[in-house]
Amino acid sequence: MGTDAPRTRHHRWLRALTWTLAVVLLLVLVAGGVGWWTVQRSFPTTSGRIDAPGLVAPVSVYRDDAGIPQIVAESDHDLFYAQGFVHAQDRFWEMDFRRHVTAGRLAELFGATQVGTDAFIRTLNWRGVAEAEYALLDEASRAYYEAYAEGVNAYLAERSGSELSLEYAVLGLQNPGYSPEPWTPVDSIAWLKAMAWDLRSNLGDEIDRALLATALPPAEVARLHPGFDWSTAPTIVDGLPAAAATASTGTPTPLANADTATDAAGGPLAASATGAVTTDYVAALTSLRATLDGIPALLGPEGNDIGSNSWVVSGALTESGKPLLANDPHLGPALPSIWAQMGLHCAALTETCTFDTAGYTFAGLPGVIIGHNERIAWGFTNLGPDVADLYLERVTGDTYELDGVQLPLQVREETIEVAGGSPVTVTVRSTGRGPIVTDLDSDFAAVAEGYPAASGAPEGEYQLSLQWTALTPGTTAQSIFALDRARDWNEFRAAAALFDVPSQNLIYADVDGNIGYQAPGAVPIRTSGDGTVPQPGWTTAVGWAGEVAFDDLPSVFNPPRGYLVTANNAVANGGPFLTADWDYGYRATAIERLLKERIDAGEKLTSDDFTRIQLDTSDANAAAFLPVIAELDLSGDAARGADLLADWDGRADESSPQAAYFAVFWRTLLADMFDSLPEQTRPTGGDRWYTVVGTLLGEPDAAWWTNERLGVAGRDAMIADALDEAWGEATSRMGGNADTWRWGRLHTLTLTNPSFGTSGIAPIEWLFNRGPYEVGGGSSIVNATGWDATQGYGVDWVPSMRMVVDLSDFDASTWVNLTGASGHAFHPNYVDQAPLWQRGETRDWPFSLDAVREAATDTLDLRPVTGSAPASDPASSEAPAAE
Secondary structure, X not given: OOOOOOOOOOOHHHHHOOHHHHHHHHHHHHOHHHHHHHHHOOOOOOOEEEEOOOOXXXXXXXXXXXXXEEEEEOOHHHHHHHHHHHHHHHHHHHHHHHHHHHOOOHHHHHOHHHHHHHHHHHHHOHHHHHHHHHHHOOHHHHHHHHHHHHHHHHHHOOOOHHHOOHHHHHHHHHOOOOOOOOOOHHHHHHHHXXXXXXXXXXXXXXXXXXXXXXXXXXXXXXXXXXXXXXXXXXXXXXXXXXXXXHOOOOOOOOOOOOOOOOOOOOOHHXXXXXXXXXXXXXXXXXXXXXXXXXXXXXXXXXXXOOEEEEEEEOHHHEOOOOOEEEEEEEEOOOOOOOOEEEEEEEOOOOOOOOOEEEEEEOOOOOOOOEEEEOOEEEEEEEOOOXXXXXXXXXXXXXXXXXXXEEEEOEEEEEEEOOOOOOOEEEEEEEOOOOEEOOOOOHHHHHHHHHHHHHHOOOOOOOEEEEEEHHHOOOOHHHHHHHHHOOOOHHHHHHHHHHOOOOXXXXXXXXXXXXXXXXXXXXXXXXXXXXXXXXXXXXXXXXXXXXXOOHHHOOEEEOXXXXXXXXXXXXXXXXXXXXXXXXXXXXXXXXXXXXXXXXXXXXOOEOHHHHHHHHOOOEOHHHHHHHHHHHOOOOOHHHHHXXXXXXXXXXXXXXXXXXXHHHHHHHHHHHHHHOOOOOHHHOOOOOHHHHHHHHHHOOOOOOHHHOEOOOOEOOHHHHHHHHHHHHHHHHHHHHOOOHHXXXXXXXXXXXXXXXXXHHOOOHHHHHHHOEEXXXXXXOOOOOOOOEOOOOOOOOOOEEEOEEEEEEOOOHHHOEEEEOOOOOOOOOOOOOOOOHHHHHHOOOEEOOOOHHHHHHHOOEEEEEEOOOOOXXXXXXXXXXXXXXX
């Protein structure tokens, strides 16, 4: 993140560490041989032999010069045992930190300031749901999770403290008694809850609409939350029948009768019509949004730029005659990267060894999430259905009302252990819909109290409950293994049917030349309303009536056009209702345009073409503005700005002076046009605001072009004023010679450790963070380095990895990670891929065993120990010994 970027996931607990202590630590770590030994002691052994109790047969771990591990084993058990061992070698602190987040146990690490976060996650019960999912696993999947945990624990048995990772040395300054406990399968599965939370749906949009409605009439709320343009924006699947119900303006009507809830769409959006809005209500809504955003976002901060690109093209359109598949998920940047590249190979595919797959994994979770096996390839983008709703509940004592009957609340006690303090007990209450969140914070209660006045519901005492598909035990934990060994379209769809949370767009290709798309996931069917605002919970006339059947979810196999593009845009103008809040399709439009340029010219597509498309920086927002600016009669600095933009091709390249100036102009314009909005709803930029302002460009006399404070009225005057102001800011930031301006000087990425990297203590942050890196691209651009216009120009969301899979020759595929294979600060592979990623370069991706061995620079042999502890009791095994 650049100079002006927001600090996300900021841990105030570290402010208790003094500057003196931090400086002493820094001196110890970097001064002399002893300090460097302290840093290096956690680096893993990557060559030679290690005794690994619990293995059945020897396992080889090959690493190339980027440290990317490729594991070769003779059984599924040994394969996942070794994956757990290697993940622990490279990333155990990351794994340990994540499991404390997902279990609501951060206070055990960092003290009392984390109790609030823990209480929220305990209320949602991520850990309890993970335990239930583990109990539901089929026998084979349970064995894989157990083998993975055995491998992790075998590594833990040989190391402790700073031998595991440098972070434990830093943690020891505040929490010297901490020692990590053995890994369990539930620790792995709970990570899926964090992934689901970060990709949960439109709760932020629901609150944004509610806040806007306190200041604007419904028509203007709808203008600022426009619906998806089905007439022009591309959809993923063609040919489904149109359905008017799918196209929602996102503007529900007021609650006509709150007692019967015949119009479930009623809610805060009716506030401006009734006029019954209080200062407390606005403050509570603002705090509610901040509370939700404050939960550790392990995949990155919430926002419209959390998305992804993927596309697949049939062999009829490629040079090789076989499909090509590309994917680059857009998430918040983290160090180490959210992804860990890895290959999982059986020496020979047999009944007891059934995996030959490679791709991107999550440290802490067995299997490959995105990648390919010996026959098929697949990619993910976020489908984004609305899978979470807030409900207003009538609660009396330990009961809640439903259809006129008082039902008992479900009540449980949660004890939060606190480092350096006394345990804290939290009481969690739940209705049949989900946990009551008003017990967490007085601000939630204020939302509930303000809601009836704002909606016209009867006066009384209310609570808010949260219903979310991820709080019902599901089958995603076993779907990964089914994906990893699917061999054809039918097996791929069967695996997708198990992938219930979070819902993803899945694209597919196979070596036989087939391509396809499948939308999986648990998507609720609502009895009424579209889930865009909180709803009354005291009647069964409102709520969920089941889930969309898997066979009713959009799917296509070998489409006639020969390609499929998913970029978080709407799936189809028809079929079941999924959400009212789609991405507006700028990235999808650009990708389709770039593909069709080659296809329409009769040119065959190559892997290099796919990589170039991933790096495309064409800015649709700039393209909309440039003709308008060119027609304006300007003078002074505004004229200088227009002259600079006159010969610009509209690409947000890192070296572009015009891209830098236009970004300053865009940020200035948004601030001046919408400064009357509630603070939490002001424009961050990105696809929604491209659409809002792009529509207003055709309405030059619209009220939004007037700012009385600035004395500006009308579109042309507003644009001229912003051009003038932006020239001054750009000069102040980058100097008086516009020829030397560069977008990359403003648009920088700092790779940040999600725990100690946000401490606010510079020497500690220096240990774990890297950058800044100057980059091109931007929000709603194919090269999606998103930024938040309310904060500055720094990078908040990134293509977290890039891959192109060649189905004609898997060894010809390419990949790159955002950071590196290692999670150990100062390790050679800590950030070695970051410069490649920055420059848009990729690495060769060896897959066949011959290619893996040829690329290897290190080989580690894990060998079984005669008479070692049973596989079911890894904690009792002897410490592995390296040779």
